[in-house]
Amino acid sequence: MIAFFITFFGAVVLLFIGLNKRESSFSIFAAGILFLSAFLCVASKFGWCNFGILESWVPANMMQFSPEQLLFMGLLSFLTGFIILSFRDSDIIGNDQLALMMFSLCGAYMMVCYQHIVVLFLGIEVLSIPLYVLAGSKKDNIYSNEAALKYFLMGAFSTGIFLLGSAFIYGGTGSLELELMGIKPSFMHAIEGMPIPVLINAGIILMGVGLLFKVAAVPFHFWAPDVYQGSPNRTTVFMATVVKISAFIALYRLLNTFVGIKSNWSGWLSILATITILWGNLAAMIQQNVKRTLAYSSIAHAGYLLIFILIADGTNAWILWFYGLAYGIASILVFSISHQLYNTNKDDTFEAFNGLAKSSPIVAIALVIGVLSLAGIPISAGFVGKFYLFSFAWQSDPMLVCTGLVGSALGVAYYFKFIKHAFLKVGEKSPVIKDRGILIFLVLIILMAGVFPWILLRTFF
């Protein structure tokens, strides 16, 4: 709960004191707030400090702060801090974008620790509304406007569908509380062997679809490439990491309630996972634009995470946490490098990477490590994440794991385009890369999580 307060009031303060000042001077302040809230989340998980008073303000059937949720909140706030640090544009006046991003993060927190569908709904809205503004924040750019409109329309529809689903669930189970609504259908399924009412099945599907829109799973992904391409880079990476991970946590907690009737929803979800992995990877192979490629790659990663939703049993949420960390950090790294190259070249095709290895070898190595982590090649965090995921999924669904492995092999083909352009092509301009320190720090996180995952997981879980 303390994370909420800090993030929210930090954003408000930022809006007031930073009006009409250059944004870059305040980004360290914003990132500091976010790291502080991440730290406090972890601290209250370990019981170093106690904010019981704050937490008692919220009824326990609305929101709950279990250790697992605290770690997820910490992860999201940590990632947002890095997003703000690694995208510091000096030419933006006003801190509205930073503040909006932090408001949006508050929505993500709600999606993590909801206990009631109404809170989840509020969370989705609080998360999305600042994003509609952020997506269109390059006002003179037509693509940015397109992105904002598309994201808004799609978001509005998906929330509508989600609401319809929750109404059905209420009709079928008589409750919207997370702990109560799963009881009736599992009881009916397990003990009496009765068929589950259509209302409940339809409700689960509709609510799932509403969240799958947010994570951009195929076939609800059509907005993603356009919106990712049009939005400013910082917003894109926020959508690709924090929004996606928080929507997955919400989906995981929602479907985990209905784990008793898993056979009713696992079928269509595994089909969706298969086509998401395959389509995401295949479509990414033919893209020329870096942001579109990364958009499709994030769709493919959504597919891998759907495998997690299928194997989740309430005890293995740490897989999602680790995968989210690995995927988030690597995405921020690659997006940040491509953003800085874009600032030099004004070119967002792969040509922008030409000659990077000659002009700044350290950045090229950082790029390679980020890309290898996204592709899931050993000693990067991405490999360990995929390994945990696939080894846990193998028992229940070997076909899905094989699809995942095929997807990883396909992924190499387009992730290596980055390496090809950075190492083989000759570039005309030598790009200016600022913030090398942060890039190196991100690389270190990837390598540490890849080489010593056990230490990390044992400390936290």
Next chain:
Amino acid sequence: MEVIIIPFIACLCVSILGKRNNIWLSTLFSSLPLFFVYQYFQHLDSSGKWISLFDHAWISDKIRFTLAFDGLTGLMLILTNMLVPLIILAGIRNDENQVKLTALTLFMQAALNGVFMAHDGLMFYIFWELALIPIYFITLTMSGKQAFKITLRFFLYTFVGSLAMLASLIYLFLHTADHSFDFESLRAVELNLNQSIGVGAGILLAFLVKIPILPFHSWQADTYTEAPASGSMLLGGIMLKMGLYGILRWYFPLAPESIAFFQPWIIGLSVAGVLYGAIIALRQKDMKRLVAFSSLSHVALIAAGFFTLSAEGIEGGLLQMFVHGVNVVGLFLVIEIIERSTGTRVLGELGGLAKNNRICMVFFMLVALGTMAVPFTNGFPGEFLLLKSLYAYNHNLALLAGLTIIFSAVYILRMVQFSMFGEGKKAMSPLSWNEILAFVILAVGIVGIGFMPQIIIDMVHKSVLIIATWISEANGILS
């Protein structure tokens, strides 16, 4: 542990030092692990078991970072840590890529040592993949027009193979009693025939691509030809052996029930590969390409020897693995030196090089004799044992595979003749000290093993016997 850490630290030092780096110093650092390998040998007891030297929890409590050592591992470590210093000493050109190639080669050495010492299935997989990354960047250095295409094909081939192996290893891992990736736990899993065939197919695919056995070979010739010399040496000298080592160390013990199913196929394909590689090598004009195909032919014979499942075949194969590493590195080194001073390696444009560089000619002839398996050179005992074991398995196949002795004499002598003798079209500059030193060490290897092959066979004998017992326990084929 030292043999992995030292090259890795050396790699970091070289990257930091950059142009100030001295080639002798990096050679010294990369040969330091040999000393530790000698120390590891002192730990061995008479049972020949694979003993663990280092053990620590890693990815989880049961997926541990375990390094183990026995005679078989020792042989591979000697091969790696003997060849890598030579590659750094003489195989890397003194140009703008020198630092990069040296650093990547050292990185590769660390990864290869990890592959050969890994006692944990996942760790083996991780080092296996890790070895792929430096070699990918080494081959990418030679920026021909096709470089990206060729290297990507190489990477994808091996990556798909590795993923299949990972799937098999995870399958075994889930069936272990204590949910562990440890070699012994994986081996203890009881599989029925169908399961074993499935698991075995996955593991074998990774190794067959790496060796490569016939239908999976199409990445090989292009990659060898396009890569810089150090890359070709690493690939041909050491990386191919990863596949053969993997068959012996991981495939045979983990899925022994499926060996009988795969045996005729692999031996058939290998013998086909022996002939195919040799016949194509006859027609090559580019010397590197010629060596690539000759290596395809020689290595296929080793795989066939392994799959005869006789102790002679396996021990002969291991001997030949070591010998082939030395010979291929020697051949690529001579070709590299010729190319460095004349600017070409196409047979038609060369000739008469012996006139102004006799040392090179003598050494080239020596390596050629070793590759042709002339008695008292290192190639002979291994090839003899391999053909003998193949003869015991099937007479006709042994006759076919025996043709390789004639073919290899033809293509190797053709290569020596067209480059060294005859009309002089190009002249060669004299050798530098580091090249001569590399030649001398390799020459000692060629002649020494030719006279005393028993040293290597003794080194691996106990490990081979243990593996052979496991195979025969599983299906009783072994004679």
